[in-house]
Amino acid sequence: MKTRFVPDHGLTARMTGAMFVLGLLFVVVIVGLMLIVRGPFAIIIGLIGLGIAWYQWYASDSLALRAMRARVVQPHEAPELHAIIDRLCAMADMPKPVVAIAYTDLPNAFATGRSPSRAAVCVTTGIVDRLTVEELEGVLAHELSHVAHRDVLVMTLASSAGIITGMLLRGSMYGGFGMFGRRGGNNNGVPVWLIVLLASIVVYAISFFAIKMLSRYRELAADRAGAFLTGKPSALANALTKITGDIAAIPQRDLRAAEPMNAFFIAPAVSGASWKTLTSTHPSLEQRLEQLAEIATQLGRPLDGGFSPGPGA
């Protein structure tokens, strides 16, 4: 079939790079632990880390909905919302996720769930009140793209190295490094626990930035897929402008309450200053609008020449 969907190879390359770094970190952490720790501890710590990641992924829908105090709504309770999602799912040929509403004035939306067939899409009453039907559709298409891309799984796996080093750091606070004692080894050198501590901090820092980077790329990919699905990049752009402006105008205290959920939101609920570009889970509004404008150009261009006629053409 002829398609206007043009993959962004630069984005794919950057995303692959970030994922490679995170995968490498996981391997480095496990291998490092195996070298330092005596006995089967390394494998056990690795398994516990993966277990935590697995639980976060497996229970992601119920955890996230509970954290947001969201309520699952049936078609007769929110007919319009369900109709928009029905249509998007039919166009994208994907299973319909559970639909939930969170009763907060913070305008936002998120998608969660362990797989496309077990997913939930949640919107806040704030976003429904502020956006037009087409803008809401743009936002929902973005969230459904997160579901199709299995972003919860990807992000959870990506953070497993961070989870393990986080565990080690916390363990060091409670003096849990007794197990790292290599008695009589290198009395003159630096103690092993200090090396482990420093290495953990370095690994944690790298994984922190790489995760944020990956998250931003996944957002751009979801914007892209969502805009191509609805064919209306302008509606998503309008929605993003509205939401981001509104979020900045809302007092800080409400916003910090929602902070742990940031990675799954359509627009981040924290506004930072100079750190923003490096540590933010979402790309800047300008960056997102720029990509959407590019997609609008691709959609507006006539397709001719160079293509073999498609089936039935």
Place this chain on the structure above:
Amino acid sequence: MGFWDTLSGRTKPVAPKLDALFALPSASITLQAGANFTMTGRGAVCFRPADGPAFAQTLADVLALLDADEGPDVEQSTDEYGFTWLLARQNDMGALVTDLHAVTTSLEAQGFGQAMLCALVSFTDPSGRSLALVYLYKQGTFYPFAPAGQQRRDNVLELQTRDLLKQDLPIEKDLSRWMALWGAPGL
């Protein structure tokens, strides 16, 4: 979606399926013989209009193509969700299906195949009940939609129709995909 597509966050657009659309004429005969529903001669296509001049031009070409024959012109309307409907009228089911098919192939040739949502043809029986057979382009399946007054569906009639037509048409098995299309043109 494949492993690499998932990893690189890239959804492949789903191509509309067209083959099953041509099973409608025989299903129409079955429906008349088995349930006394006759075609109203109206059929409609629903799709998502894309931003930009390319789509507008493609749509204008489609309308010109469909209006080239004698008979009533195609009516264009937009529903409350921003989807465009094209309503065609033909007395023969074969001709109607050809019209619906032409819309899809024209949009697809310009790279807008992903925009297709559904097509419907409507039927009515002597007691005035109305029934539509809705074709989901991406799934390649049909489902019956029987509106019965304000925002209510005649589910019994829909299930009877499913059982009647399951030999003739690929019927959508997932009942949650049987979207309500209130106020769709052609009903």
